[in-house]
Amino acid sequence: MTKAEKQAELIREISGTDPYKCMKCGKCSASCPSFSEMDIKPHQFVSYVLHDDIETLANSRSLWKCLSCFACVERCPRDVKPGKLIDAARQLVIRQRGQDYLKADEIPELLDPELPQQLLVSAFRRYRR
Amino acid sequence: MKYSYYPGCTLKNKAKELDRYARVCAEKLGFELEEISEWQCCGGVYPLGSDEIATKLASVRALNEAKEKNQDLITLCSACHHVLKRVNDDMKNVEDIRTRANNYMQLAQPYQGETKVVHYLEVLRDVIGFDALKEKVTNPLAGKKIGAYYGCLVLRPGKILEFDDPENPSIIEDFIRAIGAEPVIYPYRNECCGGYISLKEKELSRSMTDKIMESAAGFGADMLITACPLCRYNLNMSGSDSAVPVYYFTELLAEALGVKEEVSR
Ligand code: SF4
Ligand code: SF4
Numbered sequence: 001m002t003k004a005e006k007q008a009e010l011i012r013e014i015s016g017t018d019p020y021k022c023m024k025c026g027k028c029s030a031s032c033p034s035f036s037e038m039d040i041k042p043h044q045f046v047s048y049v050l051h052d053d054i055e056t057l058a059n060s061r062s063l064w065k066c067l068s069c070f071a072c073v074e075r076c077p078r079d080v081k082p083g084k085l086i087d088a089a090r091q092l093v094i095r096q097r098g099q100d101y102l103k104a105d106e107i108p109e110l111l112d113p114e115l116p117q118q119l120l121v122s123a124f125r126r127y128r129r
Numbered sequence: 130m131k132y133s134y135y136p137g138c139t140l141k142n143k144a145k146e147l148d149r150y151a152r153v154c155a156e157k158l159g160f161e162l163e164e165i166s167e168w169q170c171c172g173g174v175y176p177l178g179s180d181e182i183a184t185k186l187a188s189v190r191a192l193n194e195a196k197e198k199n200q201d202l203i204t205l206c207s208a209c210h211h212v213l214k215r216v217n218d219d220m221k222n223v224e225d226i227r228t229r230a231n232n233y234m235q236l237a238q239p240y241q242g243e244t245k246v247v248h249y250l251e252v253l254r255d256v257i258g259f260d261a262l263k264e265k266v267t268n269p270l271a272g273k274k275i276g277a278y279y280g281c282l283v284l285r286p287g288k289i290l291e292f293d294d295p296e297n298p299s300i301i302e303d304f305i306r307a308i309g310a311e312p313v314i315y316p317y318r319n320e321c322c323g324g325y326i327s328l329k330e331k332e333l334s335r336s337m338t339d340k341i342m343e344s345a346a347g348f349g350a351d352m353l354i355t356a357c358p359l360c361r362y363n364l365n366m367s368g369s370d371s372a373v374p375v376y377y378f379t380e381l382l383a384e385a386l387g388v389k390e391e392v393s394r
Pocket of ligand 1: 022023024025026027028029042046075076079080
């Protein structure tokens with residue numbers, strides 16, 4: 001197995017989803033509220049995993065634009081769960097040392113007095129290890 | 130009727146009203162909320178990786194305590210509800226997660242998803258009943274046009290949350306009718322507010338919030354109600370305009386039941 005194949009295998013494992021079921025209908029991307037901000041769109045994300053191109057996904061802006069809102073998961077007719085694939089790629093990145101998307105020392109300036117605890121704990125879980 | 134109750138971290142802090150109004154209303158409606166002892170934060174978002182176990186254990190502990198007391202477990206915050214419900218589904222249906230979580234926990238009896246997790250709104254709908262609730266309303270909010278803001282966490286994935294139809298929900302509109310107001314149905318009521326994105330991506334968050342607010346205002350809502358502290362924060366704080374105020378549904382419930390004054394702000 002090449003490194004690329006191993007990484008793709010890992011994404012399938014972490015996400016627990018099967019990208020081979022995708023029929024490229026585009027419903028996930030049509031549903032995605034972050035669509036316009038994503039360089040790789042949710043339905044394209046699925047194709048990259050199919051083609052074992054995880055390197056490109058790991059460097060994609062989309063990892064940090066996905067809201068985990070599950071609109072794509074709810075509406076996919078084939079139960080592919082693109083949002084889970086995106087999270088798995090994000091995990092692959094932040095599980096490496098020094099790759100946290102939210103650094104401890106940038107937090108103070110992001111806070112405001114109304115900010116709910118829920119926002120911080122959620123961002124911690126999605127952006128850091 | 131006595132329930133285990135999981136308030137979560139935000140309801141002890143920035144969203145105290147959501148919790149306090151819920152407590153006085155429960156008393157008025159005749160059900161008891163028994164707070165889980167030493168509950169820990171659910172983490173705010175469900176850990177999606179199927180190999181993640183440690184991040185799910187705080188939820189398992191709370192679920193197991195409710196099981197030992199033989200009570201259903203009530204949640205109020207949309208995020209806590211989402212996380213507890215999904216972890217419970219894992220414990221019930223995903224053998225690998227169940228086995229590994231129980232190996233960590235070493236409970237007297239393994240936890241296998243026995244607890245029923247219910248949202249406060251589901252208790253109003255399924256146990257009290259909206260018709261019965263309507264009869265208990267002493268101060269109907271007549272003339273108010275209220276938009277339900279569901280967001281994503283309580284609805285999706287519909288197969289696991291089983292809260293309401295994820296595309297055409299009606300529970301909060303029925304609630305609005307029960308407290309004597311008029312529901313406003315607008316297209317963006319179940320669109321995501323942006324969630325945690327507002328911490329680092331202010332622009333993206335603003336554009337999402339603006340779409341929801343424009344949609345609600347355009348359909349004539351005077352105000353919105355929600356069960357989620359983060360939705361409320363984003364809708365109030367992250368958009369370019371906050372012409373439509375956002376409240377917790379429990380505050381309006383307390384007003385309608387005539388117990389609002391019992392809560393000191
Ligand atoms: S909605 Fe599902 S089947 Fe359609 S393109 Fe997206 S992942 Fe593929
Ligand atoms: S979960 Fe992510 S990819 Fe899916 S619709 Fe929501 S923002 Fe888009």
